[in-house]
Amino acid sequence: MLITPQQLCFFTNAEKARMPSEKHDEKTEWGTFKDSLKAPIHSWFTYPAGFSYKAVESSFKAHHITSGDTIYDPFMGSGTTNLVAKKLGIHSYGVEAHPFVFKIARAKLQWEIDRDEILHALSQIEHFVHAHKKQPRSRSTQDVLHNEFPELLLKCYEDDTLLELLWIRNALNTIQLSQESYDFFFVGLTGLLREVSSAATGWPYIAPNKKKTTSANKIPLTEFRRQMYKMLEDIRLMISEAIPTYSDSQHHLFNADSRDVTDLVTDKSIDHIFTSPPYLNNFDYADRTRLELYFFGEANTWGDISQQIRTKLMTSATTQISRNDLRYTLSEDLRQACPDVYVHLKEAIQVLSERRLHKGGKKSYDLLVTGYFNDMYCELKEAFRVLKPGRSAVFVLGDSAPYGVHIPTDEFIGKIGRGLGFSDYHITVLRERGGKWGENPQRHKVKLKESIVTLTKYP
Ligand SMILES: C[S@@+](CC[C@H](N)C(=O)[O-])C[C@H]1O[C@@H](n2cnc3c(N)ncnc32)[C@H](O)[C@@H]1O
Numbered sequence: 001m002l003i004t005p006q007q008l009c010f011f012t013n014a015e016k017a018r019m020p021s022e023k024h025d026e027k028t029e030w031g032t033f034k035d036s037l038k039a040p041i042h043s044w045f046t047y048p049a050g051f052s053y054k055a056v057e058s059s060f061k062a063h064h065i066t067s068g069d070t071i072y073d074p075f076m077g078s079g080t081t082n083l084v085a086k087k088l089g090i091h092s093y094g095v096e097a098h099p100f101v102f103k104i105a106r107a108k109l110q111w112e113i114d115r116d117e118i119l120h121a122l123s124q125i126e127h128f129v130h131a132h133k134k135q136p137r138s139r140s141t142q143d144v145l146h147n148e149f150p151e152l153l154l155k156c157y158e159d160d161t162l163l164e165l166l167w168i169r170n171a172l173n174t175i176q177l178s179q180e181s182y183d184f185f186f187v188g189l190t191g192l193l194r195e196v197s198s199a200a201t202g203w204p205y206i207a208p209n210k211k212k213t214t215s216a217n218k219i220p221l222t223e224f225r226r227q228m229y230k231m232l233e234d235i236r237l238m239i240s241e242a243i244p245t246y247s248d249s250q251h252h253l254f255n256a257d258s259r260d261v262t263d264l265v266t267d268k269s270i271d272h273i274f275t276s277p278p279y280l281n282n283f284d285y286a287d288r289t290r291l292e293l294y295f296f297g298e299a300n301t302w303g304d305i306s307q308q309i310r311t312k313l314m315t316s317a318t319t320q321i322s323r324n325d326l327r328y329t330l331s332e333d334l335r336q337a338c339p340d341v342y343v344h345l346k347e348a349i350q351v352l353s354e355r356r357l358h359k360g361g362k363k364s365y366d367l368l369v370t371g372y373f374n375d376m377y378c379e380l381k382e383a384f385r386v387l388k389p390g391r392s393a394v395f396v397l398g399d400s401a402p403y404g405v406h407i408p409t410d411e412f413i414g415k416i417g418r419g420l421g422f423s424d425y426h427i428t429v430l431r432e433r434g435g436k437w438g439e440n441p442q443r444h445k446v447k448l449k450e451s452i453v454t455l456t457k458y459p
Contacts, residue, residue, distance in 0.1 A: 030055045030430055030452070036080060040234035044187050045104045046194075047078040049285070051276050051396055056084040059274045059394050065090060067243060069271040072386060074258035074379060079105030081274050082251055086111075087242040089249045093265050095258040097312045100289050100298060102255040104190065107183035109251050111235050117181050122228050125185075128171035129164060129221050150294050150301070155208035156199040164220040165189075165196070169296065188227045190292055196220050201291060259314060259378040261386070270386045273393035277379065278316035280372045280400040280409050282363075286310045287319065314379070315371025318364045327374075328367040334377045338419035341412045345373055348405050355403045365402035377416055383455070384420050390459035394452060398433070401446035410451035417455040428452040
């Protein structure tokens with residue numbers, strides 16, 4: 001049986017009447033992730049999946065979260081939620097499964113770094129690089145670079161630029177540093193990598209064969225030094241804007257899998273959850289950081305990235321999926337918690353398993369949807385467990401229409417949450433997206449949206 005996207009995406013009128021309003025809440029300022037590109041500390045690393053710090057502030061305000069309360073972000077990413085919490089003296093928990101992104105978040109929360117140690121280390125790094133520049137070379141630059149880096153890196157940089165970046169990296173690994181200071185430099189250098197590249201290394205995709213002009217004449221060591229001073233100034237600015245007792249707040253950040261945090265976050269200990277899970281849109285978080293992982297030698301191949309990162313993240317991209325994997329069966333627990341969503345999903349998955357056979361890429365969207373909702377079920381269950389009664393969990397997410405089959409993620413997450421014991425859910429439409437796809441005959445014409453789903457636990 002073939003069902004239309006329209007049949008799949010909507011509930012009965014009776015169900016809709018019971019549903020909370022979808023009107024945009026004018027009082028709340030959600031902002032966009034671009035706000036964070038200009039803000040002190042938030043701007044240290046451009047994580048395209050991040051949301052605006054203003055959205056976090058608004059949510060804390062709307063839910064009366066104040067200094068001394070405890071919040072949790074199960075998809076911490078680069079740490080926006082936790083950073084806002086620290087500024088306001090709110091305790092926080094954060095869990096991020098991607099080890100590289102986790103290190104970025106950890107560095108952004110460390111404001112108590114030793115300024116003298118940083119300045120001393122910075123001059124050591126500069127000495128190290130200058131000494132290498134002067135040294136006669138036994139091997140050609142090309143030889144050195146080929147030995148150190150995969151092809152992608154060689155295509156993204158002029159040789160001299162990459163060589164200088166390598167010296168900075170090696171200096172960092174040579175000098176003695178506390179973990180906080182190492183993290184600080186690590187983020188500074190990471191933030192620079194795309195800026196000094198000669199190729200189109202913007203987010204989300206890297207096009208090594210496309211040259212850009214803005215990197216011209218950018219000398220890595222000069223930019224690095226500038227960035228370090230800016231970061232020190234950012235910390236000073238952030239502290240001056242933070243509440244005076246911000247340093248009393250505690251922040252527990254874990255490089256872990258938030259599908260099960262029983263050992264990390266205790267029952268009924270959290271006053272508010274503010275988070276943005278991966279969207280159901282085939283965005284491969286592991287691949288997006290390939291340039292950085294290759295540069296730091298944390299991975300050298302696609303296989304390394306799969307083994308070290310893809311397998312650790314919840315399902316949100318077909319690149320994580322093997323069709324032989326038996327885990328991709330829609331969960332029985334989900335069926336019990338929310339039979340109607342289970343039925344809708346089963347139908348959608350069936351359509352996708354047929355539709356893929358007629359598409360060039362034969363993408364496993366059927367298994368992607370299965371894995372995504374199995375994982376989100378676990379996430380919602382954990383969110384319910386850790387929240388205090390009467391408190392709310394806020395999810396920023398988008399819906400999707402793989403192969404034209406609309407999956408109303410916001411409604412499904414709300415309903416599954418209710419099936420797990422949340423008293424109710426509320427959906428606010430943040431923005432509509434994907435309208436332009438209508439002009440491209442290769443893409444589907446389903447209009448998509450980003451929403452805020454708020455789930456509240458009975459008092
Ligand atoms: C939409 S991003 C969150 C961005 C974040 N709000 C920020 O401001 O940077 C989703 C994040 O979830 C992470 N993630 C995916 N699966 C996870 C899991 N099982 N446990 C914890 N984090 C996970 C991804 O690596 C990604 O960083």
